[in-house]
Amino acid sequence: MGYQPVQSTEPDFFEALVDDLSGIWDLEGLPEWIPCTDSYLLRGLPTTAERVKWLRKAKAEIVRRRIQERVDEIAEAYENEDAVMVDVLVGAFPKDLELHKSLSAAQRQMWNDKAALAARGRSGELSAREPLVYFIACGDDLIKIGHTTDLASRLRALRTGTPKALRVLCLIPGSRDLEQALHRKFASHRVGREWFSPCTAITDFISKSQAEDI
Secondary structure, eight states, X not given: OOOOOOOTTSXXXXXXXXXXXXXXXXXXXXXXXXHHHHOHHHHTSSSHHHHHHHHHHHHHHHHHHHHHHHHHHHHHHHHTTOHHHHHHHHXXXXXXXXXXXXXXXXXXXXXXXXXXXXXXXXTTOOOOSSOEEEEEEETTTEEEEEEESOHHHHHHHHHHTOSSOEEEEEEEEOOHHHHHHHHHHTGGGEEETTEEOOOHHHHHHHHHHHHHHO
């Protein structure tokens, strides 16, 4: 029996794609056509646009996981009361971020905040120094477009109010003016207040924003 490629509609497609691409350390620096051609999962997608879309999503997730590993190492050193290792890891962290040239200034600040909190045993917190507009998926049915200066606290509040899994889809530095402009832009897809249906217009906007940030 011939191999049947995983389709993007399958729940495990994204995890499989991330695993497939994670072995390429310089993935961020490669022209997009190379992984789109070399990855058997991406080759199985029907259009170039869809391959690029999933490649960019996977790249962003791989970067996130690699940096989170460094933050977790800092948190582990703190838990082990190894002050010397904490200092070494925190000192090296800005250099670790420099490896990921696709990060925006806001993303770098967020990660530096997380590393600093981990060094003080507060890795579950996130200090947002600038306001963010967020897109958060609630299950597969709804997307919330909101505004916050404390994402971790906002997520905790949202999770207490819904039984469905929440996923942060996109973060954009911006004020309430941007949030309101996006609400107007997607008004025809509004379900209620800050909640919207996951239409093509919104998912395309998210993909474009991710592509500009990564």
